[in-house]
Amino acid sequence: MPETEPTTFWEVLAATPVAAFVRENAWAYPLLETLHMLGLALLVGGIVLFDLRLLGRSSEIPVRRLACHILPWVWIGFAINLATGALLFSSDAAEFAANASFRVKIVLIALAGINAAVFQRFAFRDVESWDRGVAAPPRARVLAMVSLVLWIGVVTAGRMMAYLK
């Protein structure tokens, strides 16, 4: 039975040599999944620790010092998950694109990105006034709470991809 010509964008993506390699090589997919989990650990682990500080945990630790220590690793984790996620996705693009949990995950990642940009723009700019020993202003704490809820949602939706399609 001859292979049918890929027609949709997702079929064309899944037909690329890279996608075929990820699909057919015995080690590519499990290694990418492992990296995807390591990226998650850096990204979500770092964000949770930073948000807990904003919510008042360990208020003796200066927020700016903590940001300098944690946020570069958060960005590295994000980059790892974008790259490994795109490769995992390409291997069965049409199937994943139709996966309800995957769609929820991508929407939550976008919302978490917007939330982080709002934090940077409207809360972090006057951090000197609440850097250490005092509670963060209500807007920073609300954005930290929203961030925690969104990233816990991303991880849950990611895990549910195998169950809620």
Ligand code: HEM
């Ligand atoms: C940036 C933050 C991201 C986080 C925190 C995240 C988190 C997760 C989690 C928790 C899983 C389930 C892993 C498992 O249970 O084995 C998962 C799987 C997956 N993710 Fe992501 N993900 C992210 C980004 C992406 C992106 C941008 C894409 C695609 C463009 C993507 C594609 C996938 C795919 C295809 C799987 C299924 C892998 C499998 O077969 O188990 N992810 N992700």
